[in-house]
Amino acid sequence: MTATTIATTPSSRAFISDNMAGASPEIARAVADAAAGQVLPYGNDPCTERARRRLGEIFERDVDVFPVSTGSAANGLSLAALTPPWGSVLSHPESHINTDECGAPEFFTDGAKLVGVPGPDSKIDPKALETAVRRRAGDVHSVQPSAVSISQATESGSVYTLEEIRRLSGIAKDAGVRVHMDGARFANALDQLGATPAEMTWKAGVDVLSFGATKNGAMTADAIVSFDPALAAELAFRAKRAGQLTSKMRFQTAQLDAYLTDGLWLRNARRANEMATRLGDGLKSIAGAGLLAAPQANILFCRLPQHVTEGLLAEGYAFYHDRWEPGIVRFVTAFSHSADDIDQLLDAVRRHTR
Numbered sequence: 001m002t003a004t005t006i007a008t009t010p011s012s013r014a015f016i017s018d019n020m021a022g023a024s025p026e027i028a029r030a031v032a033d034a035a036a037g038q039v040l041p042y043g044n045d046p047c048t049e050r051a052r053r054r055l056g057e058i059f060e061r062d063v064d065v066f067p068v069s070t071g072s073a074a075n076g077l078s079l080a081a082l083t084p085p086w087g088s089v090l091s092h093p094e095s096h097i098n099t100d101e102c103g104a105p106e107f108f109t110d111g112a113k114l115v116g117v118p119g120p121d122s123k124i125d126p127k128a129l130e131t132a133v134r135r136r137a138g139d140v141h142s143v144q145p146s147a148v149s150i151s152q153a154t155e156s157g158s159v160y161t162l163e164e165i166r167r168l169s170g171i172a173k174d175a176g177v178r179v180h181m182d183g184a185r186f187a188n189a190l191d192q193l194g195a196t197p198a199e200m201t202w203k204a205g206v207d208v209l210s211f212g213a214t215k216n217g218a219m220t221a222d223a224i225v226s227f228d229p230a231l232a233a234e235l236a237f238r239a240k241r242a243g244q245l246t247s248k249m250r251f252q253t254a255q256l257d258a259y260l261t262d263g264l265w266l267r268n269a270r271r272a273n274e275m276a277t278r279l280g281d282g283l284k285s286i287a288g289a290g291l292l293a294a295p296q297a298n299i300l301f302c303r304l305p306q307h308v309t310e311g312l313l314a315e316g317y318a319f320y321h322d323r324w325e326p327g328i329v330r331f332v333t334a335f336s337h338s339a340d341d342i343d344q345l346l347d348a349v350r351r352h353t354r
Contacts, residue, residue, distance in 0.1 A: 024217035185215060
């Protein structure tokens with residue numbers, strides 16, 4: 001992995017990831033407010049109760065909520081509740097659980113195997129999944145297909161449509177396989193589709209969701225949202241065993257409460273998506289800058305000449321480059337970027353392409 005990492009990178013030039021951004025002011029204030037007074041520990045506090053209630057409201061049903069400190073913990077614990085050690089988790093080869101979590105899913109599941117199911121645009125191909133969910137089912141010599149994990153949005157910035165989620169979930173359920181959604185950029189995908197949280201999850205066949213907030217304005221708070229009450233007890237014990245049942249949980253759930261209040265989470269995602277669209281539209285007009293695909297969420301891939309990449313890096317811009325192949329760069333926009341930030345980046349690309 002090659003990237004420019006500058007500790008003092010100004011936010012206007014930071015495009016490595018949306019987790020480079022700070023926190024929304026509303027969330028920072030909520031954490032400060034949570035520091036006052038005495039409340040019961042381990043989630044028995046008003047902040048946690050409000051966050052759980054808000055999540056039930058946005059998903060239009062009762063849900064079981066387990067706040068966690070990282071998306072990797074959310075993914076690993078969710079998959080562990082769905083997959084026995086002799087099982088397999090079917091996901092796209094480019095999924096985050098397969099490429100960027102250092103074996104955490106295998107660790108939390110006590111050894112379940114990750115099996116790649118290919119497809120274009122980092123999406124699982126339904127035909128390939130039909131084969132994968134039944135591969136050697138019942139054969140004691142082979143791992144057993146147990147869970148399908150869908151990234152929404154994907155690592156390349158593409159977004160599954162509701163119909164695509166329903167189709168993949170239907171294939172899985174027909175084979176007796178459960179469905180997990182890695183929603184690290186859940187709000188960005190939701191904004192792109194114009195769907196409701198319920199439509200994109202349990203109504204489409206999803207059993208457990210890793211609900212991302214950190215990349216979209218929170219500090220250190222994500223959550224597991226389970227739509228199956230039968231999983232609640234196991235998830236609770238697994239969260240405790242994994243060190244994710246924090247004593248001062250109010251500092252996490254105060255973030256989630258503020259994140260979900262007055263539509264902050266959706267406004268943040270909309271801003272990040274709009275900035276990616278603005279960047280993509282601008283790059284299309286620059287000779288020598290080849291956009292690989294129009295962004296669907298807040299991730300954009302393009303092809304830049306080496307001297308342009310080097311020029312941007314010399315100016316202090318931070319972004320991934322040459323990780324996939326020479327000349328390919330990735331820009332990720334965040335809720336904290338402004339239209340001026342995007343226009344300045346475009347001006348810099350134009351200068352260096354001349």
